[in-house]
Amino acid sequence: MRPLMIVTAILLTTTIASALPLTLSAYGGIALEGAIVEVEKLDGTVIRTRVGHDGALVVREVPLGILRVRIVSWKGVPVGYECTVTPHNSSIIVPNIYPLRVSVVGSRGQGLAGASVKIFYGDILVETGSTDEAGVYSTLLPSGTYTVRAEYGERSAEESIRLDEAHELRIQLDIFAIVGGYPLSTSELIGMLTAAALIPLVLYIIAYEYTIWRKKRIIRATVREK
Known part of the structure; x- marks a missing residue:
C-alpha cells in the first residue's frame, strides 16, 4: 500500500508541475528579455530557447517540476550563470549583471544632451x-x-572598462559650447569671437578707404574743370 501512495504522490507532483513558468530578472528587477538560456530536465533533455517579454519563460513537460537552468548570454554577451529551479523557486535573479551609468560632458564639465553612446563587447555592438x-x-x-x-557631431571619444560591479563612467568631449546646433571647441569659439570682433573693424577700414578715395576723385574732377 505504501509504495502505491509514493507512486501516486510522484504522479501528482509530475502532473502539477508539467508546465513550469520561469521569470528571469537582474539588478533592480529588470527583466532579462531576449536572454538565451538552456534548460535541462531530469531525464537529460536540454532545451535552448530565448526569454520572452517581461522575462517570462514557460517550460513544458517538466518531470517533478525540477530544472537546471543556465543563462547563456544576454545582449550578445556571455553570462554563464547556472541554478536549479523548482515550482517553489521559479523566479531567477541573475547576480552578475550590473548597472552602468555613462556621463558625456563637454570641456567645461557640462552635460551633453543627445550625445550618441555606443557600447561594444569586443567587435560586437551590444547597444x-x-x-x-x-x-x-x-x-x-x-x-x-x-x-x-x-559621439556628438564630429567629436568622439572612447573608454574601456571592466564591469564587475555598478560603475559610473565619465567621457569628456572637446566641446566648449554649442552655437546654432554646432559644437565648438575652445579654440574654435575663440576664433569665431575674434572673427566677429574683427568684422566691424574691417568694415570701418573699408568705409574709411572708400571715403578717402571718393574725396580724392572729387578733388581731381574739380581740378580738371578749372
Whole structure:
C-alpha cells in the first residue's frame, strides 16, 4: 500500500508541475528579455530557447517540476550563470549583471544632451542610445570588458572598462559650447569671437578707404574743370 501512495504522490507532483513558468530578472528587477538560456530536465533533455517579454519563460513537460537552468548570454554577451529551479523557486535573479551609468560632458564639465553612446563587447555592438537632458545614459550589462564610445557631431571619444560591479563612467568631449546646433571647441569659439570682433573693424577700414578715395576723385574732377 505504501509504495502505491509514493507512486501516486510522484504522479501528482509530475502532473502539477508539467508546465513550469520561469521569470528571469537582474539588478533592480529588470527583466532579462531576449536572454538565451538552456534548460535541462531530469531525464537529460536540454532545451535552448530565448526569454520572452517581461522575462517570462514557460517550460513544458517538466518531470517533478525540477530544472537546471543556465543563462547563456544576454545582449550578445556571455553570462554563464547556472541554478536549479523548482515550482517553489521559479523566479531567477541573475547576480552578475550590473548597472552602468555613462556621463558625456563637454570641456567645461557640462552635460551633453543627445550625445550618441555606443557600447561594444569586443567587435560586437551590444547597444546604442542617446544621453538624456543631463548628458547621462544608463543601462544594465553582464560582467565583462567593454569599450564605450561617445559621439556628438564630429567629436568622439572612447573608454574601456571592466564591469564587475555598478560603475559610473565619465567621457569628456572637446566641446566648449554649442552655437546654432554646432559644437565648438575652445579654440574654435575663440576664433569665431575674434572673427566677429574683427568684422566691424574691417568694415570701418573699408568705409574709411572708400571715403578717402571718393574725396580724392572729387578733388581731381574739380581740378580738371578749372
